[in-house]
Amino acid sequence: MSVASSRTANPVSDVTFAAWSRERQQRIESVLERVLPAGAGPAARLAAAMRYATLGGGKRVRPLLAYAASEVTGADAARVDAGAAALELIHAYSLIHDDLPCMDDDSLRRGKPTCHVAFDVATALLAGDALQSLAFCVLAQSPDAAAADACRLLADAAGVLGMAGGQQVDLDATGVATDEASLTRLHSMKTGALIRAAVQLGARCGRPLAADETRALDAFATAAGLAFQVVDDVLDVEGSAATLGKTAGKDAAQHKATFVSLLGVDGAKARARSLRDEAHTALDRFGGAAVRLRELADWIVLRTR
Amino acid sequence: MSVASSRTANPVSDVTFAAWSRERQQRIESVLERVLPAGAGPAARLAAAMRYATLGGGKRVRPLLAYAASEVTGADAARVDAGAAALELIHAYSLIHDDLPCMDDDSLRRGKPTCHVAFDVATALLAGDALQSLAFCVLAQSPDAAAADACRLLADAAGVLGMAGGQQVDLDATGVATDEASLTRLHSMKTGALIRAAVQLGARCGRPLAADETRALDAFATAAGLAFQVVDDVLDVEGSAATLGKTAGKDAAQHKATFVSLLGVDGAKARARSLRDEAHTALDRFGGAAVRLRELADWIVLRTR
Numbered sequence: 313m314s315v316a317s318s319r320t321a322n323p324v325s326d327v328t329f330a331a332w333s334r335e336r337q338q339r340i341e342s343v344l345e346r347v348l349p350a351g352a353g354p355a356a357r358l359a360a361a362m363r364y365a366t367l368g369g370g371k372r373v374r375p376l377l378a379y380a381a382s383e384v385t386g387a388d389a390a391r392v393d394a395g396a397a398a399l400e401l402i403h404a405y406s407l408i409h410d411d412l413p414c415m416d417d418d419s420l421r422r423g424k425p426t427c428h429v430a431f432d433v434a435t436a437l438l439a440g441d442a443l444q445s446l447a448f449c450v451l452a453q454s455p456d457a458a459a460a461d462a463c464r465l466l467a468d469a470a471g472v473l474g475m476a477g478g479q480q481v482d483l484d485a486t487g488v489a490t491d492e493a494s495l496t497r498l499h500s501m502k503t504g505a506l507i508r509a510a511v512q513l514g515a516r517c518g519r520p521l522a523a524d525e526t527r528a529l530d531a532f533a534t535a536a537g538l539a540f541q542v543v544d545d546v547l548d549v550e551g552s553a554a555t556l557g558k559t560a561g562k563d564a565a566q567h568k569a570t571f572v573s574l575l576g577v578d579g580a581k582a583r584a585r586s587l588r589d590e591a592h593t594a595l596d597r598f599g600g601a602a603v604r605l606r607e608l609a610d611w612i613v614l615r616t617r
Numbered sequence: 618m619s620v621a622s623s624r625t626a627n628p629v630s631d632v633t634f635a636a637w638s639r640e641r642q643q644r645i646e647s648v649l650e651r652v653l654p655a656g657a658g659p660a661a662r663l664a665a666a667m668r669y670a671t672l673g674g675g676k677r678v679r680p681l682l683a684y685a686a687s688e689v690t691g692a693d694a695a696r697v698d699a700g701a702a703a704l705e706l707i708h709a710y711s712l713i714h715d716d717l718p719c720m721d722d723d724s725l726r727r728g729k730p731t732c733h734v735a736f737d738v739a740t741a742l743l744a745g746d747a748l749q750s751l752a753f754c755v756l757a758q759s760p761d762a763a764a765a766d767a768c769r770l771l772a773d774a775a776g777v778l779g780m781a782g783g784q785q786v787d788l789d790a791t792g793v794a795t796d797e798a799s800l801t802r803l804h805s806m807k808t809g810a811l812i813r814a815a816v817q818l819g820a821r822c823g824r825p826l827a828a829d830e831t832r833a834l835d836a837f838a839t840a841a842g843l844a845f846q847v848v849d850d851v852l853d854v855e856g857s858a859a860t861l862g863k864t865a866g867k868d869a870a871q872h873k874a875t876f877v878s879l880l881g882v883d884g885a886k887a888r889a890r891s892l893r894d895e896a897h898t899a900l901d902r903f904g905g906a907a908v909r910l911r912e913l914a915d916w917i918v919l920r921t922r
Binding site: 349353354355357358359362405406409412413414415433434435437438440441442444445446447448449451452453454455456457458459460461463464466467468470471472473474476477478479480481483484497501 | 654658659660662663664667710711714717718719720738739740742743745746747749750751752753754756757758759760761762763764765766768769771772773775776777778779781782783784785786788789802806
């Protein structure tokens, strides 16, 4: 399918970003509702913990990026649902494990008690584990080569060279002096890898991409992902638990290096804006088909939670 | 490929079970060695923990079952390697998480300190998480429909309806009166699901199976998997940490219902033998092609660790 025909099928300019993102957030909520186990069955408590930690909250940034990227290649949203859900399931699992007492020991997430507080630590551990399994189960539902390829991409992004590895680098770096290059490397693994996977998984659902188009989308995702983290650091200082839905001021309390501790608040905000510009520039070649990705980069920088 | 040609290619009767299993154990060790991350790289500590918990130990029961099942359908061992490694990676992750302080809080595994004792709890948590990701990464390496299908099968077996769900049922059941039917159901999820996946993943590497052949192999795996757990319960009572490589007497200390607490030692041993017979009967139709599966069922019941 050509970009032109996708733009005919999706007259994006007729719908505001707010309406589009709300529609997609509702869409992913109903996909997640469907793929998560019902609260019944032998492991009912586990199913309940998985649903608790995944449904009814969250900005759904990764699914939104996947849907937005799929518009670049003219894919129907229905083709993106499995990948979008898998991304959010991986993200939800990582939040549960990240909040555990042996990690950040946090009690507030998405405006409600963390999973191990609402249930118990063992159940929360298993809920994270089972959400990771479920992500690959959902992604592998269609038995074809593209599904296998998507599984490999997501597994790479979640694993030792991506998100989990980034968590470890973060643990190792806590309380240790660092510089901006090291911090950037850390976040390119911890949050960047999954955000890049989101863009690639979405884009792959439509027309095939040329190698330089893939690289351009990856440059967009790299910049947008880092901007997301820089803004997170600013919000950790400027935000409140009420607006963030999670504990504020956590980084300073844990003596973690952040973009704010390295650049100051104003420096970090300027960095976020320049990353947004980089993200936009990477999309130049795609014209109007990339409008949602551009709007997402704006929203990532302007958000207040 | 027909069963007959597989028997020509694999003259199994010329090699003893001991030699065959040793060769396959060495084979899976070298596959795991290759797919696990090197100890270098940004998350070196995480990679080291993943290697520590996976290499140089374990009976490799699930890989052995996969290789043995693949002989039924005449597959080359090389076609089974990815599935066998993925199974063992999932198993290794589950052992790490199962040993954590919030779960069984165990300090000895495979004859050495558990991962969280040798490293730390946060690193062990992440090592388990990253091993699960790696399993799907390895399984999805070949971008084809069979790989996607294998990912779905493994993810189902590892998730809320399988291994992780069984762990939760086990948590919920601790200290609660139970009967043999409930205990059997628990173990059909906790250990049975992955053992059944091992047999199916192996068998799928060769000639296509008829539906009733698939069912027969599943009946074998169900019986062999349960026998494995019954013998585990006997060894927990009769074995020592020195031979088991893990803490003995754990179930009684944790007030867990076991096949020994329900049936007595002699009753549990008799149950294991009758399950072995069931497993053998399920293989009747496969003749000599199933010799390794039959020998594995024998070994599962006769093992001392």
